[in-house]
Amino acid sequence: xxxxxxxxxxxxxxxxxxxxxxxxxxxxxxxxxxxxxxxxxxxxxxxxxxxxxxxxxxxxxxxxxxxxxxxxxxxxxxxxxxxxxxxxxxxxxxxxxxxxxxxxxxxxxxxxxxxxxxxxxxxxxxxxxxxxxxxxxxxxxxxxxxxxxxxxxxxxxxxxxxxxxxxxxxxxxxxxxxxxxxxxxxxxxxxxxxxxxxxxxxxxxxxxxxxxxxxxxxxxxxxxxxxxxxxxxxxxxxxxxxx
Numbered sequence: 001x002x003x004x005x006x007x008x009x010x011x012x013x014x015x016x017x018x019x020x021x022x023x024x025x026x027x028x029x030x031x032x033x034x035x036x037x038x039x040x041x042x043x044x045x046x047x048x049x050x051x052x053x054x055x056x057x058x059x060x061x062x063x064x065x066x067x068x069x070x071x072x073x074x075x076x077x078x079x080x081x082x083x084x085x086x087x088x089x090x091x092x093x094x095x096x097x098x099x100x101x102x103x104x105x106x107x108x109x110x111x112x113x114x115x116x117x118x119x120x121x122x123x124x125x126x127x128x129x130x131x132x133x134x135x136x137x138x139x140x141x142x143x144x145x146x147x148x149x150x151x152x153x154x155x156x157x158x159x160x161x162x163x164x165x166x167x168x169x170x171x172x173x174x175x176x177x178x179x180x181x182x183x184x185x186x187x188x189x190x191x192x193x194x195x196x197x198x199x200x201x202x203x204x205x206x207x208x209x210x211x212x213x214x215x216x217x218x219x220x221x222x223x224x225x226x227x228x229x230x231x232x233x234x235x236x237x238x239x240x241x242x243x
Contacts (some may be wrong), residue, residue: 003043004059006030009050012059014096014115021117029053063097064225065113068217075102075111086111089220100124100209101132104188109134109206110214113222119234123210128241129183133208135169136190138199142168142176146197156192164193175202211236 004012010021010030021030028036031051032044044050050057069075073084077095083105087095090113100112100123114120123130153163165181180190191201207214211233217223225233 003045003048005040006032006037006042006044006050007040008118009044009059010052010057011117012062013057014060014062014098014117015052015057017117017121019121024052060096060115062116062119063094063114064116064119064230065094065097065222066212066214066217066225067099067111067113067222068214068219069103069108069111070219071106071108074105075099090222094222101185102187103206104191107204107206108219109204110209110212110217111206112209112212112225122237122241124185126185128237130210130237130240131208132182132206132210134180134182134190135177135203135205135207136180136194136201137175137177137203138194139175139202140199141171141173142178142194142197142199150193154193154196156186156189156196160186162186162189162193164190 006025007018007021010016010024011018015021016024022040024030025038025040028038029052030037032042032048067086067090069086070089073086073089076085077087079085086099090097094113097113097115098120100114100120103109103111112123122128147166147168150164150166153161156162162184167179168176169179170177182189186192190204194201205214212225212229
């Protein structure tokens with residue numbers, strides 16, 4: 001009977017993406033029924049036992065949640081410095097889920113949590129320009145020519161050009177509130193873009209990631225993403241990756 005490709009089997013356990021699974025297979029880190037397998041097209045049968053780095057892996061039922069991250073928590077499983085993490089706010093049955101991308105400690109808003117390694121890879125891979133939408137407030141009036149420069153792209157680190165679509169919602173001499181859409185995944189990108197011009201980001205909240213929205217959640221709250229929303233998300237990713 002036809003089996004499941006080895007990389008898909010490993011990814012479906014939530015351990016990693018198919019791309020990373022391919023690397024693990026090629027590196028000899030995977031064995032099936034006690035034998036190392038380096039064949040990328042190997043088909044896993046129902047009774048097979050698959051080990052990655054000597055750890056047994058099994059396909060997991062995919063779970064998908066929306067989570068409203070509050071300020072003061074970092075987006076990681078554990079932290080060497082003892083800082084609070086988002087997992088301090090989640091029940092035990094969700095501790096195996098991984099965030100899709102990150103929000104820094106001071107930022108708030110939408111995180112998608114899942115054990116679907118393939119989906120995580122699709123949403124974060126730099127070759128797919130997945131839109132992420134934020135509400136951002138800075139500490140002063142932002143000049144039009146600076147917004148135009150950010151739209152065209154500015155160097156926030158040596159060799160790293162960042163750009164953003166920015167819509168001003170409210171502005172006076174003491175603050176500017178904007179809706180910002182990113183198509184990149186650089187670390188602290190929005191903060192670094194405004195620091196480049198001497199502004200301080202006062203608030204930063206992600207309100208949308210691809211087709212998934214924050215609305216309907218309170219801070220610290222999580223809710224399952226409905227199957228129809230996951231289908232819409234995957235259809236959207238398929239369209240933009242083939243465009």
